[in-house]
Amino acid sequence: MSVDRPLVLVLHGARGDLSRRMVLPALATLQRRGLLPERWALLGTGREPISGEEFDALLRDAVDEFGSDADRAGARELTRHTAYAGDVSDDDTHDELPGALDRLRRALVDGTDLDPQDVLVVHYLAVPPSSFAPITRALHRAGLHEGIRVVYEKPYGTSPESFRELDAVVHEVLDEQQVFRIDHFLGKEATQNLHVSRFANELLGGAWDRHHVAQVQVDVPETLDVAHRAGFYDATGAALDMLVTHLFQVAAEVAMDPPTGLSADDLTAAREDVIAHFRPLDPGADVVLGQFEGYRELDGVPDDSTTDTFVAARLWVDTDRWRGVPFLLRTGKRMAASAQQVTLVLRSPSDLFGEDVGPNRVEISLAGSGAVRLTTTVKRPGPDLALATGTATLRLEDVEPEGDPLPPYAGLLQDVLEGDRTLFTTPRGLESAWRAFEPLLGDARPDPLPYRPGSWGPVAADALAEPHGWALRD
Numbered sequence: 001m002s003v004d005r006p007l008v009l010v011l012h013g014a015r016g017d018l019s020r021r022m023v024l025p026a027l028a029t030l031q032r033r034g035l036l037p038e039r040w041a042l043l044g045t046g047r048e049p050i051s052g053e054e055f056d057a058l059l060r061d062a063v064d065e066f067g068s069d070a071d072r073a074g075a076r077e078l079t080r081h082t083a084y085a086g087d088v089s090d091d092d093t094h095d096e097l098p099g100a101l102d103r104l105r106r107a108l109v110d111g112t113d114l115d116p117q118d119v120l121v122v123h124y125l126a127v128p129p130s131s132f133a134p135i136t137r138a139l140h141r142a143g144l145h146e147g148i149r150v151v152y153e154k155p156y157g158t159s160p161e162s163f164r165e166l167d168a169v170v171h172e173v174l175d176e177q178q179v180f181r182i183d184h185f186l187g188k189e190a191t192q193n194l195h196v197s198r199f200a201n202e203l204l205g206g207a208w209d210r211h212h213v214a215q216v217q218v219d220v221p222e223t224l225d226v227a228h229r230a231g232f233y234d235a236t237g238a239a240l241d242m243l244v245t246h247l248f249q250v251a252a253e254v255a256m257d258p259p260t261g262l263s264a265d266d267l268t269a270a271r272e273d274v275i276a277h278f279r280p281l282d283p284g285a286d287v288v289l290g291q292f293e294g295y296r297e298l299d300g301v302p303d304d305s306t307t308d309t310f311v312a313a314r315l316w317v318d319t320d321r322w323r324g325v326p327f328l329l330r331t332g333k334r335m336a337a338s339a340q341q342v343t344l345v346l347r348s349p350s351d352l353f354g355e356d357v358g359p360n361r362v363e364i365s366l367a368g369s370g371a372v373r374l375t376t377t378v379k380r381p382g383p384d385l386a387l388a389t390g391t392a393t394l395r396l397e398d399v400e401p402e403g404d405p406l407p408p409y410a411g412l413l414q415d416v417l418e419g420d421r422t423l424f425t426t427p428r429g430l431e432s433a434w435r436a437f438e439p440l441l442g443d444a445r446p447d448p449l450p451y452r453p454g455s456w457g458p459v460a461a462d463a464l465a466e467p468h469g470w471a472l473r474d
């Protein structure tokens with residue numbers, strides 16, 4: 001469904017990695033699919049001024065490099081709608097934004113019965129978390145906060161205290177209904193399918209508890225480097241970038257109890273109720289941090305950096321459904337493979353077959369449109385009772401009638417335009433997430449262990465997943 005109200009999307013940090021890789025291509029997708037209003041404009045901001053032509057070139061290059069083939073063709077069309085202004089958090093230059101916004105609003109309603117105030121203004125903060133509060137305050141100072149929607153990237157804060165301070169600033173300026181805290185893993189097709197498969201099907205849903213599942217794994221290894229965003233990354237690290245954010249949210253989608261309904265409030269409540277039962281991490285027993293060899297030689301990384309580029313954690317979910325079942329969460333940069341997988345390692349119902357049984361698993365790939373793979377012990381056809389392992393894969397893109405998936409950033413942006421908050425996080429859930437994560441920020445934080453680029457991270461992380469081992473490995 002497209003939205004009719006004219007729109008200005010203000011993209012703060014428009015030259016950054018996230019904007020180029022995700023947000024601008026998402027905009028190209030929405031434009032091609034007719035999901036943007038007829039009248040819209042994109043206003044980029046950043047600390048260094050660049051010309052309108054430079055911004056247009058950046059936009060075209062971003063869609064060229066990171067957009068789909070179909071979106072590339074329409075990239076030129078996007079540049080008909082752009083402007084660029086200076087940094088809004090800087091007192092010297094923040095006057096630029098109100099003027100630029102005003103011009104765009106007027107231009108958008110020109111020739112219609114609409115008033116410039118009818119234009120929906122969405123601010124997308126694709127900037128480091130340290131800039132969220134200054135930009136929010138600057139919007140207030142400039143009187144630009146009424147009626148706007150603001151999208152905050154993750155991590156929303158970098159500690160429990162900074163999360164609370166940021167949220168206090170945000171609520172001084174905005175109503176909760178104006179705030180969209182994004183975690184794009186919630187926007188992935190396959191993450192959304194997790195609860196559909198579970199609650200619509202007793203084969204999966206009936207086995208979704210501690211009686212049937214021995215381990216849950218949420219594994220997101222990446223071959224990706226961080227050289228192009230070392231400044232941001234060194235101040236963040238894998239645990240803040242991915243664990244307290246994406247991996248916790250996906251773990252919550254796996255662990256949650258059935259929601260009372262399918263409304264935004266019901267789904268959010270179910271997801272966030274279970275985060276309140278995440279036991280605070282025990283860094284000594286349950287966490288391994290790593291740093292890939294060569295990381296400290298990157299431009300922008302100090303020689304003595306102790307930033308983690310890898311994290312593996314064993315999380316305990318203290319609900320009746322999951323008590324005693326380890327949730328193994330792992331992610332890292334420059335690892336052996338790229339994947340985004342949830343694995344349920346199933347228990348054997350009896351020991352009739354001894355040790356020959358297994359592995360029995362449900363594996364759910366979160367990449368692309370997603371896939372569900374069942375791995376089960378079977379009888380190997382033949383005269384003897386010999387066991388083998390069989391696998392069946394269901395790729396969601398093969399489901400009939402054929403779907404029309406939106407990439408997560410395009411889907412979430414569309415939700416912001418429609419005001420649909422189902423897939424966004426709230427202070428209640430984030431408060432619980434920070435409480436479970438907090439021990440990793442203190443003195444007990446383990447030193448990151450070195451690992452070879454192209455490997456599966458420090459060997460010590462393998463022990464966390466015993467006795468079954470990580471489903472994703474060589």
Ligand SMILES: NC(=O)C1=CN([C@@H]2O[C@H](COP(=O)(O)OP(=O)(O)OC[C@H]3O[C@@H](n4cnc5c(N)ncnc54)[C@H](OP(=O)(O)O)[C@@H]3O)[C@@H](O)[C@H]2O)C=CC1
Pocket residue numbers: 012013014015016017018019021045046047048087088089125126127128129131153154155184228229231232241
């Ligand atoms: N990269 C990714 O894959 C993902 C990133 N994120 C999140 O997105 C955010 C940005 O990350 P990323 O793009 O990787 O980082 P980058 O360092 O690549 O980009 C950040 C951008 O922010 C701009 N910036 C910094 N301070 C300000 C400010 N005060 N006002 C306006 N612009 C500012 C910089 O632009 P300039 O130099 O022009 O000022 C820079 O281009 C982070 O919160 C991150 O966690 C979330 C999901 C995925």
Ligand SMILES: O=C1O[C@H](COP(=O)(O)O)[C@@H](O)[C@H](O)[C@H]1O
Pocket residue numbers: 222224241
């Ligand atoms: O938020 C982030 O996510 C990306 C991985 O997400 P993907 O869905 O695009 O693969 C990660 O590389 C990045 O470090 C992190 O900030």
